[in-house]
Every structure is written in C-alpha cells, then in structure tokens.
Amino acid sequence: MPKMKTKSSVKKRFKLTASGKVxxxxxxxxxxxxxxxxxxIRDARGTMVLxxxxxxxxxxxxxxGK
Structure with missing residues (x-):
C-alpha cells in the first residue's frame, strides 16, 4: 500500500496538539x-485552537494526524 499524501499547505499552516486539537x-x-x-495586533499574537x-x-x- 503506498503512503498517503499530506496536503503541503496544511502541514505548513497547522500543527496538532498532543490531545489531537488543531x-x-x-x-x-x-x-x-x-x-x-x-x-x-495584540489580540492576534501567538496561536489559537480551531x-x-x-x-x-x-x-x-x-x-x-488523526
């Protein structure tokens, strides 16, 4: 079975937490x-969970990433 492809734009923009949140x-x-x-600018600092x-x-x- 071949490897499944990950969308390149998604792997650049999103990370998964240990509990599976984005x-x-x-x-x-x-x-x-x-x-x-x-x-x-102040409110947009850092990261947030989707x-x-x-x-x-x-x-x-x-x-x-599931």
Missing amino acids: KVAAAGKQHGMIKRSNKF SDQDAKIVKQFMPY
Missing part, C-alpha cells in the same frame, strides 16, 4: 501592520 496562528499578521489597530468543526475539515488533509 493549533493555528492568527490570520492577518503577514504584512500591513501600520494600518491595523494596536488592539488587533473549533471542532473547522478542525474536522483540516484533519481530512493530514491523514497521519
């Missing part, structure tokens, strides 16, 4: 910080 960085922080409010509905979609593309 961890992701905040969106909107790549460029253009000058026009964003300080509150937005909701169960969204995590279910992401896990379809990472077959060995």
Whole structure:
C-alpha cells in the first residue's frame, strides 16, 4: 500500500496538539501592520485552537494526524 499524501499547505499552516486539537496562528499578521489597530495586533499574537468543526475539515488533509 503506498503512503498517503499530506496536503503541503496544511502541514505548513497547522500543527496538532498532543490531545489531537488543531493549533493555528492568527490570520492577518503577514504584512500591513501600520494600518491595523494596536488592539488587533495584540489580540492576534501567538496561536489559537480551531473549533471542532473547522478542525474536522483540516484533519481530512493530514491523514497521519488523526
């Protein structure tokens, strides 16, 4: 049986926690910080855990992460 392929874009953007939840960085922080409010920049710091509905979609593309 051949190896299952993981979607490359998914493995770059998401990580799995030990309990199987999906961890992701905040969106909107790549460029253009000058026009964003300080509150937005502060709130978008670090990582967050996806909701169960969204995590279910992401896990379809990472077959060995289940």
